[in-house]
Amino acid sequence: MHKFKDLEIWKRSRVFCSKIYAITSKFSETEKFGLTNQLRRASVLILPNIAEGSSRNSNKDFSRFLQITLGSAYEIETQLLISYDLNFINKEELHLLSKELESIIKMTSKFNSTLK
Template sequence: MHRFKDLEIWKKGRLFCSNIYTITSNFPDYEKFGLTNQLRRASVSIPSNIAEGSSRHSNKDFSRFLQITLGSAYEVETQLLIAFDLNFINKEELDDLLKQLESIIKMTSKFKSTLK
């Protein structure tokens, strides 16, 4: 069992989620139940699945939750690109968020590979 609060990927995922909430607060009101909600839910999933997986008693189970984390990260990436296409975020915001996300993906993938 791992202590999720000590994991750097959990810390980065939590900060990333906060950044998503901040950026989506500027989305149009009509997107409240659309892209805003989708981005927030998927970003919350990143640190949440890391935390849940860390409570599992086997590395195989934890690895499965890290795979779900990666799926959520790629979901967020797609949604950020759509938000950019719709002019809800600018290029600088997109690049910053994608850089954060890329770091989370790389760290999660590397950590997952150590659990086998």
């Protein structure tokens, strides 16, 4: 069993989630139930999946939750690209968020590979 609050991927994901909330607060009100909701939901889901997986008794179970975490991360990546295409975020914001997300994805993948 792992202490999720001590995991660097959880800490970084928490900061990243806050950034997603901040950036989506600037989106058009018409996107409240569209991209805003989808980005926030996917970024929030990363945290509880890491937390829940860490509570499992086997590495195999934890690994399954980390796979779900990666799915949410790739969902966010796609939604950020759509947000850029629709001019909801600029190139710099896309670059910064994508770079942070890529780091989270790499850390999660690497950590997951140690569980197998």
